[in-house]
Amino acid sequence: VMCGPEAVKEAVVKNVKVFCGHGILAISDSVFQGYGFFSSGRQQHWSTPHRFSITTLRDLGMGKKSVKENIKTEAQCLVEELRKSQEIDWIIGKNHSPELQDRAKMPYTDAVIHEIQRLSDLLPLGIPHMVTEGTFFPSPSPSHSHQGTDVFLFLSSSLKNPHHFEKPHIFDPNHFLDAQGALKKNEAFIPFSMGKCICLGESIARSELFIFLTTILQNVSLVSSKPPEDLDIRPQESGLGTVLQNYELHFLPC
Numbered sequence: 001v002m003c004g005p006e007a008v009k010e011a012v013v014k015n016v017k018v019f020c021g022h023g024i025l026a027i028s029d030s031v032f033q034g035y036g037f038f039s040s041g042r043q044q045h046w047s048t049p050h051r052f053s054i055t056t057l058r059d060l061g062m063g064k065k066s067v068k069e070n071i072k073t074e075a076q077c078l079v080e081e082l083r084k085s086q087e088i089d090w091i092i093g094k095n096h097s098p099e100l101q102d103r104a105k106m107p108y109t110d111a112v113i114h115e116i117q118r119l120s121d122l123l124p125l126g127i128p129h130m131v132t133e134g135t136f137f138p139s140p141s142p143s144h145s146h147q148g149t150d151v152f153l154f155l156s157s158s159l160k161n162p163h164h165f166e167k168p169h170i171f172d173p174n175h176f177l178d179a180q181g182a183l184k185k186n187e188a189f190i191p192f193s194m195g196k197c198i199c200l201g202e203s204i205a206r207s208e209l210f211i212f213l214t215t216i217l218q219n220v221s222l223v224s225s226k227p228p229e230d231l232d233i234r235p236q237e238s239g240l241g242t243v244l245q246n247y248e249l250h251f252l253p254c
């Protein structure tokens with residue numbers, strides 16, 4: 001189990017060939033029947049479909065107009081649905097819908113999204129990896145790993161690392177803001193893993209989070225039925241994935 005950003009980096013950035021084999025994930029076997037990226041024990045990481053997907057998914061996330069427009073349309077539809085379900089007559093912002101280019105000008109919003117991802121810790125142990133050939137792992141405690149050894153990248157231990165985040169268990173966007181209010185990168189922020197094994201959907205996921213959140217907040221105020229300080233933000237369950245608690249929220253017209 002690789003704990004902390006330094007160990008994860010040592011494994012999947014510096015020793016990428018050895019540590020990026022796919023581990024066994026029982027749940028994916030029954031769903032994917034051995035096909036696709038999540039099939040267990042896939043040792044060859046840079047297969048043709050993988051390369052194809054990297055190009056396609058990263059292109060989609062980075063710039064293809066149709067996808068960006070789809071994300072915006074989906075966000076607008078979500079707002080429409082919220083409006084209908086609330087039966088509140090309010091107007092979707094008329095002049096400007098959030099665009100991805102706005103993100104660079106909105107460091108606070110970006111920091112809030114980083115902090116949501118950090119604390120929600122969607123995949124605490126990442127997706128299982130497997131050692132593809134016997135290797136000696138020098139740090140933090142020297143050890144030998146045999147081919148086929150399961151490897152877990154303990155992403156939680158980076159996201160909630162007290163050496164990298166001042167208040168690791170408290171929601172505070174300042175973890176990602178410098179003294180001037182600009183977005184501050186943090187090498188322990190690795191919810192998508194890192195290196196060549198990094199989540200193929202990172203760019204799309206980050207775009208969606210920004211567009212959805214800003215579009216919702218542009219149109220409604222989210223009000224909790226309890227004072228925020230009384231909310232319990234500990235996860236309901238945490239295994240392969242973190243399941244958050246259910247919260248009661250009111251969507252009020254701005």
Ligand code: HEM
Nearest residue numbers: 037122123126127191192193197198199200201202204205
């Ligand atoms: C907030 C949302 C998401 C988070 C936190 C997340 C996180 C992750 C993590 C930690 C991994 C494992 C990387 C590793 O092997 O070390 C992964 C793999 C993967 N993710 Fe995501 N992911 C998200 C959304 C998405 C989306 C939207 C897509 C597709 C559009 C996607 C597609 C994939 C694929 C295909 C892999 C397997 C990559 C491979 O085996 O090479 N993810 N993701």
